[in-house]
Amino acid sequence: MNNKQHGFTLITVLILTSMASIVVLNSLRENIVQERMSGNFQKKMNSRLLAEKGVFEEAKLLQQALLNDKTLDIDGLIAATGNASGTGLIGTDATYNASLSKNAAGELEIASLGERYNGDAQSNLVARFGFSPGKAGSPFENAIVGCEGVSLSASGRIDSYDSSLGEYEADKAEAAAVIGTVYKDKDVTLSGASTIWGSVHATGSIIFSGSSPITGSLRANNNITIDSNFTVSTDPLLPEGFPLDTAVGGDVLSAGDVIWKQGKILGVVRANNDLIFPNNSASTILVNKNNEPLDVMYGNTLKAPAGLAEHLKQDGIAYSDAKFKQSPGVELVPYQDPDNFEASKVQCDPIDIESAVNDLTDPTAEDIVVNHSTTTLVVGKPETRVIYELAPKIGQSKIANPGSYTWESWLGEPPATLNYQLATINEQVDQKVLKSGSFTLNNGNLKVTGGDVTLIVSGDFIMTGDSFIDIAVDSSLTLYISGTVSMSADDGAITMKHGLTESGKPVFSIYSGFTGPDGIDISANSDLYAAIYAPKTDVNVVANGGFSGSIRGKTVTASGDGGIHHDMSLANVGGGGTTADAKLVFLGWSYKVPNKSIEEPVESKI
Incomplete structure (x- = not known):
């Protein structure tokens, strides 16, 4: 019986060993799979x-x-x-x-x-x-820029509109005009009776003593003086919801002092330095229309020599209380520092217009004089006077003699014919241009038709007497001038469709490289549209008719009762040097x- 059980233990061990091997191998295989999965x-x-x-x-x-x-x-x-x-x-x-x-x-x-x-x-x-x-910056993105100062004594409204939506209409105007300076510590002076539908930004001080309101904000790097001497605005078309007795419709923001003599303010007042009430005027009222926590803030001292009026409080607490004495941290208006032009955030002359004009002008070009004094222009009827015509499609300028009119010897020598040349403008090569010496319209007519015309004037551009410039639809006239511009036509006019052509050019624009004083003097009794770029010289505009477009000069002085209307579509004209960052x-x-x-x-x- 015992002999039959020989080897059973060995078989049992072998079975157990096999089973253990299978378990181990399975475990090893799973470990390999896990390792490979991890790998x-x-x-x-x-x-x-x-x-x-x-x-x-x-x-x-x-x-x-x-x-x-x-x-x-x-x-x-x-x-x-x-x-x-x-x-x-x-x-x-x-x-x-x-x-x-x-x-x-x-x-x-x-x-x-x-x-x-x-x-x-x-x-x-x-x-x-x-x-x-x-987006390339535009030199015409603001209504008025005086690099070294702006002085406004006009009585017409300063506002804005978009010519791409149609001609200017007073009842459709927008409150988006911006007036400002560029060089460090340069002032804006506002007098007269111009209602400003927009804002004022000064790299120096703002002196506001006019008799009409400003609908937007005031912002200055030095001081702001508010001495508005009116009680009710005479502008019949103030923006909707704008109270008639308001001097400033927005905030007053000064990196220096605010000298608040009189005038109602709808926003808040912020002064990094002192807040001064010289006369303790009862008309000094602040509304704080946006319900900000503090009506006023000043970093240094509140000064009221005659004592602080009872109404100068917020929630029963006088503006002289310590809660209002804290620096508002008003940021500076970007400016160009004469000591470090290249590092400045803004540029007065991003085009470098003097060099650009010098590269384009031809001192040997002939002077053009269009001088006539017979009949006046009657729109829609045959013209009997001589017209000097510029039209790129015909390849040259010409004297257009309507009807049977011929050039008479008593008129002197006829104006020269200008042939087109090729030039590089704003890095665009092979641009067709006309070049002349001085260009004078003395009771004369200048007609622009057939497209965009660029005229390079080596001397002065003068328009006097009963003179007319007629710019046809879908045409434009761009002047690059090394001399002065004088447009003081008594009964003349510039007729055109306002705005930009299909090619993106202003219908009428002036680029002046003149570097002396009083380089541009415009006095017109009729409507005028122009984009003016003259950062090296003074611009004086007397707008008894309506002036539409944009003005940039070394200094800008504007007067007259016709108003200034900024065409916001001019912001699409490139060449301003600065850019809006891509995103x-x-x-x-x-x-x-x-x-x-x-x-x-x-x-x-x-």
């Missing part, structure tokens, strides 16, 4: 991190391209950026390759492929960005299927 996950994470690095590196190139040229559009930005590629820190087999493109929705896409182990692991990451291109907005990212498939490793069989 694959690690490789995948490596490839994803590499793809993200590619996106970041490409984004750096993108931002650098924008810093180099803020005016690039989306296609130019893609061309200027290039592609990013490289390796990770974990090994030379860890690579990324990123590229930039525009998708069907007009968005920027950065596609980045991250790879590890020579492509065994791949991740394709796509990041989307919204893009708003930078990139991150919209999101997603991982996509890799460009090439990943082969799974062959699994060993136990």
Whole structure:
């Protein structure tokens, strides 16, 4: 019986050993699978991190391209950026390759492929960005800019409108006109009876003593003096909801003192230095229309020599209380520092107009004199007087003799014929231009038709007497002038459709490179539209008719009762030097299927 059980123990051990081996092998196989899964996950994470690095590196190139040229559009930005590629820190087999493109929705896409182990692991990451291109600044984006000072004594309204929506109409005007200075410590003086539908920004002080209101805010780097000497505005068309007894419709913000003699203010008052009430006028009233926590704030002292009036309180607490004595931190109006022009945030003359005009003018060009004194212009009827015509489509200027009129010897020598030449203007090559010496209209007619005309005047441009400039629809006249401009036609006029042509040019514009005093003097009894750029000389405008457009001069003095109306569409005219920064907005990212498939490793069989 015992002999039959020989070897049973061995068989039992073998069975148990086999079972243990199976368990161990199964465990080993599971460990191998887990290890491979962990390895694959690690490789995948490596490839994803590499793809993200590619996106970041490409984004750096993108931002650098924008810093180099803020005016690039989306296609130019893609061309200027290039592609990013490289390796990770974990090994030379860890690579990324990123590229930039525009998708069907007009968005920027950065596609980045991250790879590890020579492509065994791949991740394709796509990041989307919204893009708003930078906008070239315009020298005409404000109503009036006097680099070294502005003085307004006009009695007509100063407001704004958009010529792309139609001609100026007083009852459709907007309160968006901006008046300001550029050089450090330069003042704006407001007297007369002009209602200003807009705001005033001075790099120096603002002296407001006019008899009409300002609907917007006052902001100055030095002091603001408010001495408005009126009780009720005479403007019959003030903005909706604007009280008739208001001097300033917005805030008064000064980095220096606020000297508040009289006048009602709808906003708040902020002075980094002193708040002064010289006369303790009962008409000094503050409304604080936006219900800010403090009516007034001043960083230094409240001064009221005659004592503080009873109504100068907020919630029963006098403005002299310590709660109001805290610096409001009014920011400075950006200015150009004469000691460091290049570092300044703004430029008086971003075009460098003197050099531009000097490069264009021809001292040998003939003077043009259109001199006649017979019949006056009657719109819609045959013209009997001589017209000097400029039309780019005919290739040259000409004397147009309507009807049977011929040039009479008693008129002297006929004006010269100007032939078109090619020139580079604002970095645009092969622009057709006409060049003359001085150009005089003395009871004469100048007609512009057929498109955009650029006239380079080496001397002075003079318009006197019964003179007319007639600019046809879809045509424009651009003057580059090295001398002075004098337009004082007694009964003459400039007739045109206001605004910009289809090519984006102002219908009538003057670019003056003159560097002496009183370079531009305009006195017109009829309506005038002009974009004036004269940062090296003084501009004097007497607008007894309505002046529409924009004015930039070394100093600007405006008077007359016709009003000044800023055409906001002129902000689309480039050449201002400064730019609005382009904007990139991150919209999101997603991982996509890799460009090439990943082969799974062959699994060993136990």
